[in-house]
Amino acid sequence: MNHQTVEAVLLFLCALSIWAWLIKPAIPPLQSLTRGREILHRIYRKQLRDNQVYVLRGVFGNSIVLPPSMLQWLTLQPESHLSAKAAQMDALNIPITFLRPEIGLDPVHEPLIRRNLTANLDSIAGDVWEEVGLALEDLWGQATDSWREVNLDDTVRRVVARAANRVFVGDTLCRDNDYIESSIRFVTRVSICGLLINLFPNWLKRPMGFVFKTPVQMAYSRCAKHLLPVFSDLTLTDPHLFTSWLVSNSVQYPRSSPERTPDFLSRRIMALNFAAIHTSTLTACNLLLDIFSHPPTVSLLRDESLASSARWGKTWKRARFNQMSRLDSALRESLRLWGLVPKAMSRKVMQPDGAILPDGQRLPQGTTVCISGWGLHHDEGIFPQPFEFVHDRFMRAEEEVKEQAEGVKKSAAAETNEHFVAWGIGKHACPGRFFAVDLIKIILAHVLVDYEVKFLGERPGNIWIEYNVLPPPSATLSIRRRV
Numbered sequence: 016m017n018h019q020t021v022e023a024v025l026l027f028l029c030a031l032s033i034w035a036w037l038i039k040p041a042i043p044p045l046q047s048l049t050r051g052r053e054i055l056h057r058i059y060r061k062q063l064r065d066n067q068v069y070v071l072r073g074v075f076g077n078s079i080v081l082p083p084s085m086l087q088w089l090t091l092q093p094e095s096h097l098s099a100k101a102a103q104m105d106a107l108n109i110p111i112t113f114l115r116p117e118i119g120l121d122p123v124h125e126p127l128i129r130r131n132l133t134a135n136l137d138s139i140a141g142d143v144w145e146e147v148g149l150a151l152e153d154l155w156g157q158a159t160d161s162w163r164e165v166n167l168d169d170t171v172r173r174v175v176a177r178a179a180n181r182v183f184v185g186d187t188l189c190r191d192n193d194y195i196e197s198s199i200r201f202v203t204r205v206s207i208c209g210l211l212i213n214l215f216p217n218w219l220k221r222p223m224g225f226v227f228k229t230p231v232q233m234a235y236s237r238c239a240k241h242l243l244p245v246f247s248d249l250t251l252t253d254p255h256l257f258t259s260w261l262v263s264n265s266v267q268y269p270r271s272s273p274e275r276t277p278d279f280l281s282r283r284i285m286a287l288n289f290a291a292i293h294t295s296t297l298t299a300c301n302l303l304l305d306i307f308s309h310p311p312t313v314s315l316l317r318d319e320s321l322a323s324s325a326r327w328g329k330t331w332k333r334a335r336f337n338q339m340s341r342l343d344s345a346l347r348e349s350l351r352l353w354g355l356v357p358k359a360m361s362r363k364v365m366q367p368d369g370a371i372l373p374d375g376q377r378l379p380q381g382t383t384v385c386i387s388g389w390g391l392h393h394d395e396g397i398f399p400q401p402f403e404f405v406h407d408r409f410m411r412a413e414e415e416v417k418e419q420a421e422g423v424k425k426s427a428a429a430e431t432n433e434h435f436v437a438w439g440i441g442k443h444a445c446p447g448r449f450f451a452v453d454l455i456k457i458i459l460a461h462v463l464v465d466y467e468v469k470f471l472g473e474r475p476g477n478i479w480i481e482y483n484v485l486p487p488p489s490a491t492l493s494i495r496r497r498v
């Protein structure tokens with residue numbers, strides 16, 4: 016077990032025992048900790064019959080699950096009534112864990128993801144390809160004559176962190192081991208501490224928050240040591256780096272605004288790391304586990320990647336991504352099976368007089384609503400064989416692929432619709448999904464072309480922590496570099 020896992024387990028047990036024995040002794044829903052999957056599935060099946068809302072009790076907080084028929088209505092609600100931001104703030108206690116609440120409350124980096132990052136996908140893909148290749152060589156080695164057992168989560172997390180930071184901060188810092196390790200530590204601590212604070216009643220959150228802030232602050236200080244000098248003269252010129260977009264964007268603020276300080280700009284980079292590293296790592300790990308436990312799928316995907324390499328070499332353009340429609344479908348299928356938000360589309364009721372649902376029920380201010388993303392993604396009526404990994408379930412017809420290869424249309428894996436909520440839907444749908452999809456495809460293309468991977472007899476089971484699902488942190492792959 017690595018030190019981060021130990022740290023996580025200890026913190027979790029410590030907070031849970033305080034909560035369970037001293038603070039909330041009368042509350043029973045500990046069963047949700049291990050049975051989140053069954054609970055979400057059961058609720059969804061009942062809702063298909065009765066179209067009712069259900070209370071979802073949880074150790075980390077309660078929510079109201081809306082039936083799937085209310086999903087469209089939910090996406091149309093204004094932020095002032097049903098707020099995605101407020102729900103995110105609560106779920107991860109961002110005002111406490113992000114150390115400066117403004118970073119979460121006023122996410123000025125988000126339009127830059129939507130605008131600059133997405134517009135530059137083709138210009139940065141070559142850099143991402145190079146960085147993923149170098150990171151894999153460092154972490155998985157280059158020996159062609161012996162097999163090596165690698166921990167999947169540990170190594171993929173570092174590949175993701177390095178490749179994403181190639182785009183966020185450039186090739187010098189993204190290869191600085193101390194910066195990458197500190198960033199991973201920051202992201203892990205924000206996630207764990209943010210969740211754990213929810214074990215405490217509201218009146219205790221602030222004082223306890225002070226305790227949980229300390230490990231986050233320590234990790235951030237270490238990242239800041241590397242980031243602050245990057246922003247020291249505020250004259251960054253590389254047009255393909257997020258640091259430059261942040262600096263250019265900051266000039267709209269008055270000179271005295273904290274948004275123009277190296278400290279705030281550094282914190283914005285850490286907000287990006289927070290949004291990108293954990294999510295992309297878990298998604299890539301799930302996909303690798305799904306693929307390498309299905310031998311026939313591997314050879315089909317490898318053939319596609321080899322053909323793509325033969326045709327395009329080191330060039331990565333939209334047309335190349337679009338032509339890899341088998342990999343695109345496999346990624347979407349893996350996201351359908353294991354999407355990171357089984358409890359999807361969380362929104363908080365903001366108005367003092369509450370929110371009126373389409374069926375006339377009123378929910379009080381402060382309630383959090385969601386839908387059962389797990390139930391929806393495993394609805395047999397929509398996805399036959401819902402628990403099987405059918406890698407080509409979403410594969411597009413050849414003519415459609417050809418049409419897209421000539422145009423600029425983005426990958427189908429990144430599309431959102433009322434049957435697919437792994438990215439959310441509507442105006443809060445993940446703005447980083449186009450980048451995440453490209454990054455994960457590039458990782459897979461490298462693995463399929465450059466490495467031999469021994470098949471997993473059976474796919475290692477994912478673990479559930481209440482209504483969160485993740486690939487087993489101890490899963491390993493046996494790999495060998497191809498000659």
Ligand code: HEM
Binds near residue numbers: 355451
């Ligand atoms: C496979 C990787 C990823 C997954 C599965 C994922 C998933 C999600 C989901 C489910 C949401 C919430 C949507 C909602 O509540 O409606 C979200 C929001 C968000 N994601 Fe991602 N994400 C990923 C990668 C990224 C990356 C790489 C970035 C940044 C570069 C990013 C930035 C964001 C931001 C800023 C939000 C908040 C959007 C808002 O509230 O308007 N994500 N993501």
